[in-house]
Amino acid sequence: xDKVYEPQKYEDExxxxxxxxxxxxPDVCVEKGICKKDAKTFSIxxxxxxxxxxxxxxxxxxxxxxxxxxxxxxxxGRRVLWIPGTDHAALASQNVVExxxxxxxxxxxxDLGRKKFLVEVWQFVNKTQATIIHQLKKTGASLDWSREAxxxxxxxxxxxxxxxxxxxxxxxxxxxxxxxxxxxxxxxxLSDDEVEHEEKDxxxxxxxxxxxxxxxxxxxxxxxxxxxxxxxxxxxxERYKKYVGKSYQVDFCGVPLTIKxxxxxGVDIDFGTGALGVTPAHSMVDYEMAxxxxxxxxxxxxEEGKLVGVGKFSGLSVTEAREAVxxxxxxxxxxxxEEDIKNNxxxxxRCDTPIExxxxxxxxVAVDKKLKRLGGKxxxxxxxxxxxxxxxxxxxxxxxKRYLDWMKNLHDWCISRQIWFGHQIPxxxxxxxVFVGIEAPRGEGWEQDSDVLDTWFSSGMWTFSTLGYPDLKxxxxxxYHPTQLLETGYEIITLWVSRMVMMSLFALQEIPFxxxxxxxxxxxxxGKKMSKSKGNGIDPLEMIAxxxxxxxxxxxxxxxxxxxxxxxxxxxxxxxxNFANKLWNIARFVDSQKxxxxxxxxxxxxLSDKWVLARLNEIIKExxxxxEKFNFSLAGEQLRDFTWNELADWYLEISKIEKxxxxxxxxxxxxxxxxxxxxMPFVTETIWANMEHDMLMVSKWPTVIARSPQTTKQSSxxxxxxxxxxxxxxxxxxxxxxxxxxxxxxxxxxxxxxAGKMVGLLMENVDVVxxxxxxxxxxxxxxxxxxxxxxxxxxxxxxxxxxxxxxxDLKKEKFRLQTEIAEVKKYADSLEKKLANKDFVSxxxxxxxxxxxxxxVEARLKLEKLGEQLKSLK
RNA sequence: GGUCGCAUGGCUCAGCUGGUUAGAGCGUCGCAUUCACAUUGCGAAGGUCCCUGGUUCGAAUCCAGGUGCGACCACCA
Numbered sequence: 001x002d003k004v005y006e007p008q009k010y011e012d013e014x015x016x017x018x019x020x021x022x023x024x025x026p027d028v029c030v031e032k033g034i035c036k037k038d039a040k041t042f043s044i045x046x047x048x049x050x051x052x053x054x055x056x057x058x059x060x061x062x063x064x065x066x067x068x069x070x071x072x073x074x075x076x077g078r079r080v081l082w083i084p085g086t087d088h089a090a091l092a093s094q095n096v097v098e099x100x101x102x103x104x105x106x107x108x109x110x111d112l113g114r115k116k117f118l119v120e121v122w123q124f125v126n127k128t129q130a131t132i133i134h135q136l137k138k139t140g141a142s143l144d145w146s147r148e149a150x151x152x153x154x155x156x157x158x159x160x161x162x163x164x165x166x167x168x169x170x171x172x173x174x175x176x177x178x179x180x181x182x183x184x185x186x187x188x189x190l191s192d193d194e195v196e197h198e199e200k201d202x203x204x205x206x207x208x209x210x211x212x213x214x215x216x217x218x219x220x221x222x223x224x225x226x227x228x229x230x231x232x233x234x235x236x237x238e239r240y241k242k243y244v245g246k247s248y249q250v251d252f253c254g255v256p257l258t259i260k261x262x263x264x265x266g267v268d269i270d271f272g273t274g275a276l277g278v279t280p281a282h283s284m285v286d287y288e289m290a291x292x293x294x295x296x297x298x299x300x301x302x303e304e305g306k307l308v309g310v311g312k313f314s315g316l317s318v319t320e321a322r323e324a325v326x327x328x329x330x331x332x333x334x335x336x337x338e339e340d341i342k343n344n345x346x347x348x349x350r351c352d353t354p355i356e357x358x359x360x361x362x363x364x365v366a367v368d369k370k371l372k373r374l375g376g377k378x379x380x381x382x383x384x385x386x387x388x389x390x391x392x393x394x395x396x397x398x399x400x401k402r403y404l405d406w407m408k409n410l411h412d413w414c415i416s417r418q419i420w421f422g423h424q425i426p427x428x429x430x431x432x433x434v435f436v437g438i439e440a441p442r443g444e445g446w447e448q449d450s451d452v453l454d455t456w457f458s459s460g461m462w463t464f465s466t467l468g469y470p471d472l473k474x475x476x477x478x479x480y481h482p483t484q485l486l487e488t489g490y491e492i493i494t495l496w497v498s499r500m501v502m503m504s505l506f507a508l509q510e511i512p513f514x515x516x517x518x519x520x521x522x523x524x525x526x527g528k529k530m531s532k533s534k535g536n537g538i539d540p541l542e543m544i545a546x547x548x549x550x551x552x553x554x555x556x557x558x559x560x561x562x563x564x565x566x567x568x569x570x571x572x573x574x575x576x577x578n579f580a581n582k583l584w585n586i587a588r589f590v591d592s593q594k595x596x597x598x599x600x601x602x603x604x605x606x607l608s609d610k611w612v613l614a615r616l617n618e619i620i621k622e623x624x625x626x627x628e629k630f631n632f633s634l635a636g637e638q639l640r641d642f643t644w645n646e647l648a649d650w651y652l653e654i655s656k657i658e659k660x661x662x663x664x665x666x667x668x669x670x671x672x673x674x675x676x677x678x679x680m681p682f683v684t685e686t687i688w689a690n691m692e693h694d695m696l697m698v699s700k701w702p703t704v705i706a707r708s709p710q711t712t713k714q715s716s717x718x719x720x721x722x723x724x725x726x727x728x729x730x731x732x733x734x735x736x737x738x739x740x741x742x743x744x745x746x747x748x749x750x751x752x753x754x755a756g757k758m759v760g761l762l763m764e765n766v767d768v769v770x771x772x773x774x775x776x777x778x779x780x781x782x783x784x785x786x787x788x789x790x791x792x793x794x795x796x797x798x799x800x801x802x803x804x805x806x807x808x809d810l811k812k813e814k815f816r817l818q819t820e821i822a823e824v825k826k827y828a829d830s831l832e833k834k835l836a837n838k839d840f841v842s843x844x845x846x847x848x849x850x851x852x853x854x855x856x857v858e859a860r861l862k863l864e865k866l867g868e869q870l871k872s873l874k
Numbered sequence: 875g876g877u878c879g880c881a882u883g884g885c886u887c888a889g890c891u892g893g894u895u896a897g898a899g900c901g902u903c904g905c906a907u908u909c910a911c912a913u914u915g916c917g918a919a920g921g922u923c924c925c926u927g928g929u930u931c932g933a934a935u936c937c938a939g940g941u942g943c944g945a946c947c948a949c950c951a
Contacts, residue, residue, distance in 0.1 A: 001910095003910085003911075004911080004913070005911095005913085197947095197948085204951085217951085218951065219951060220951070221951085232951095266949075266950085267950090267951085268950055268951085270950095271950055271951070272950090272951070276950090276951055277951075278951095279951095283949075283951080284949060285949035285950090285951080286949085286951085288949085343950095343951090344948085344950095398878065398879075399878095401877080401878075402877080402878075402946075402947085405876095405877070405947075406947080409947090409948090490945095490946090491945095491946085494946095494947090521945095525885090525886080527886095527944090547913095558887095558888095558898095558899085559886065559887050559888080559898095559899080560887095561887090561888085563879085564879080564880085565944090565945085566886095566887090567886060567887090569886085569900095571900070571901095572886080572899085572900080574913075575899070575900070575913090577913065578911095578913040578914090579913090580913085581911065581913045581914095582910095582911065582913080582914090584910090584911080585910045585911035585913095585914090586910070586911085587910085588910045588911075589910035589911080590910085591910085592910065593910095629890090631890090633887090633888075634888075634889095634890095637888070637898070637899090640898090640899090641898075648910090648911085649915085649916095652910075653915095656909080814893085814894070817893090818893060821893080821931075821932090822893095824931095825930090825931090860931085861931095862931095863930090863931050863932095864931045865931080866931070867893090867930090867931030867932055868931070868932095870893070870931085870932080871931085871932075
């Protein structure tokens with residue numbers, strides 16, 4: 001073994017070894033007897049990275065957390081399935097290719113035509129997909145590559161078509177003419193979640209439609225007012241009461257409008273003039289008002305973002321029209337006011353172009369429709385129920401609320417997109433006839449809908465489209481669905497998590513996953529979002545190349561708690577690189593101690609043995625529990641603390657003196673390698689291989705060693721753990737007294753221990769043990785003034801004794817007091833409750849009530865006393 | 875506007891259901907060095923646990939209010 005661990009030398013080889021073993025695939029594990037055929041399953045789908053992405057730190061967090069669980073449960077004998085895949089990211093991918101095309105060949109997708117353009121996209125896809133998969137493998141993810149999926153591969157296409165047809169037949173999918181979010185640049189609809197709001201400076205204009213119109217309105221978008229068909233006022237607004245219900249014919253800058261005055265509670269009396277021009281075709285809110293009041297919908301902006309059907313303004317772009325309208329209004333002296341305000345502008349999340357809401361014929365998923373297969377409930381109802389009932393648990397829990405809030409406000413989901421890359425909608429038209437199905441209908445003249453599906457439609461099916469759906473009898477689907485866990489970022493709850501729940505409920509009447517673990521965002525060391533433009537991003541692959549995968553993963557696990565953002569810096573990664581090296585060197589040392597091969601059990605001989613094995617036991621228990629509870633950071637810290645500060649710093653040092661600890665050292669090393677493996681798979685597997693063992697990845701997870709009968713028989717008040725801890729304390733206290741007494745620093749110092757009757761000599765006349773090595777000063781007399789045969793120090797031939805039983809008694813006493821306090825408190829609380837009960841007080845005889853009151857006062861007094869006693873012990 | 879989160883040594887954070895002397899890593903300072911490891915070891919300094927009030931024998935922890943950050947959602951045109 002080299003002096004220093006160089007991850008680059010081993011990682012690729014190790015990953016290859018894992019892959020070739022086939023153990024990432026649970027079927028192989030069953031076949032080879034790694035786990036039982038009927039073992040409990042543990043299944044997870046990898047949130048498929050967009051193929052447009054390069055691997056970023058967020059992905060590594062996701063992989064690291066999931067891989068910990070996958071490896072942990074695999075070692076615990078579960079049938080673990082973790083499915084990899086990638087997402088075609090319809091619109092995002094298309095945009096990237098379009099940009100490239102424009103830059104390289106100065107062409108648009110329309111220049112190429114649909115077919116040729118898609119060839120371009122697929123070329124791009126194949127390349128980037130290979131890249132991201134290669135990168136995923138570099139993270140050490142124990143993914144079952146034999147089941148790799150792509151949201152747009154053949155099997156997923158089949159699944160999506162089947163799902164669409166199924167939903168159409170149930171009436172959940174319908175086609176409707178509705179207001180949608182339209183991106184004039186991408187030339188497609190967007191779902192509500194694909195629209196972002198940016199606060200912008202805007203101007204609020206106040207004007208009247210015409211001279212003869214009785215009052216003015218305020219707007220930031222005068223050009224849309226050409227499409228107004230009503231004015232809404234608050235029903236409580238006295239100023240406008242007399243106009244409500246009336247219709248007016250007006251000439252608005254040369255365009256004739258019919259305006260009806262209606263009321264709506266949503267109108268803010270104090271905003272602007274308190275009168276809102278209603279443009280039903282180009283505002284979601286206005287559309288709803290128009291629906292309620294039976295007002296005409298007049299579309300004046302087309303898909304190109306140009307005005308239509310508005311006389312002289314026709315053909316102008318939105319911004320041009322705004323100018324033109326304002327000039328005209330000014331000319332007519334109708335403009336009353338122009339104010340600066342802050343306004344939330346809706347923009348496309350993909351290209352930042354302002355969104356134009358406009359009416360369009362699109363496909364929708366009805367979220368409120370009651371369905372037979374869901375017991376007369378709607379998708380929305382069931383999706384809410386799943387979280388409320390606790391069937392789906394969020395970690396951290398507070399995100400349940402976010403999920404529910406969003407779900408409750410959910411509108412029908414527009415799923416058609418006017419782009420070319422994606423799942424083409426499986427609907428065919430011929431004249432008035434419509435056919436929905438998986439294959440094109442027979443006969444001539446049918447034409448498929450040219451739109452494609454929102455990318456979240458196919459990724460919403462991810463938990464089951466990867467398991468054999470639409471074949472409901474598929475083995476994988478039966479064994480592994482619902483999945484155990486979804487690990488993802490909290491920013492994606494609405495976009496993805498909610499869709500998965502609804503899709504799964506519809507397709508299988510079953511939730512897609514039992515737990516949702518949400519990690520936070522990875523920020524730079526100043527707490528800023530990492531972004532390409534700022535150049536503050538950390539490239540995980542660079543870090544992996546420089547410090548190793550294990551270190552990179554650990555740095556993202558430790559100090560990272562669910563739902564909270566985490567800061568990242570290169571120094572942190574370097575710290576864990578150092579730790580990996582420490583582990584490596586522990587192994588080298590153990591190796592040098594002529595270790596024996598694998599031992600089932602080990603017998604402690606000295607106090608230090610008992611101590612270290614007892615601590616190891618505790619660590620096994622804590623780490624196991626913490627992984628099960630998703631406390632990865634804590635588990636990692638506990639392990640690191642034990643490995644470095646207890647094992648390496650103390651026990652290894654002691655073993656240099658006490659000697660002959662090869663067996664125990666070997667046993668401890670094997671155990672911690674197993675415990676470390678889910679966190680740092682590469683270095684642990686490498687060390688394991690050096691120890692001439694088979695494969696750590698599929699070894700058995702350690703269990704707590706049963707206490708040997710000898711130890712339990714000892715009724716001594718000192719356990720190995722506490723006595724060792726006390727010794728450490730004593731060493732510290734000796735140091736704290738050194739100012740009072742001087743000892744020749746050249747003289748050697750040793751420690752002998754006889755705690756109770758159970759321990760013999762620990763060390764003698766040595767100067768290398770941690771903490772004792774350079775003890776310059778020591779208070780001999782002060783410690784010797786209390787001669788008790790618990791702990792004895794030998795300092796340069798002089799024996800020193802310390803009263804250990806006293807220390808222990810103090811601890812015991814504290815514990816006893818705390819228990820008593822708890823009991824008394826419980827008693828006092830019950831009395832209080834009784835006395836607060838009106839029934840009791842009125843019915844029971846006065847004497848009894850008095851007696852109870854007295855008891856309560858006494859209990860309170862006692863509590864006070866006990867509390868003081870506890871304090872005095874400190 | 876609504877909702878949620880955060881505030882602990884110079885920095886980044888732990889601290890579960892209230893009870894050892896409030897912890898860790900990094901950083902700082904001092905010391906060591908042919909020893910498994912300089913990607914090292916030993917040690918030191920450094921904290922009114924944001925403020926105020928309340929509950930309690932006891933509060934970093936629970937409650938209320940305040941202050942300061944941050945995030946998300948939202949149809950104020």
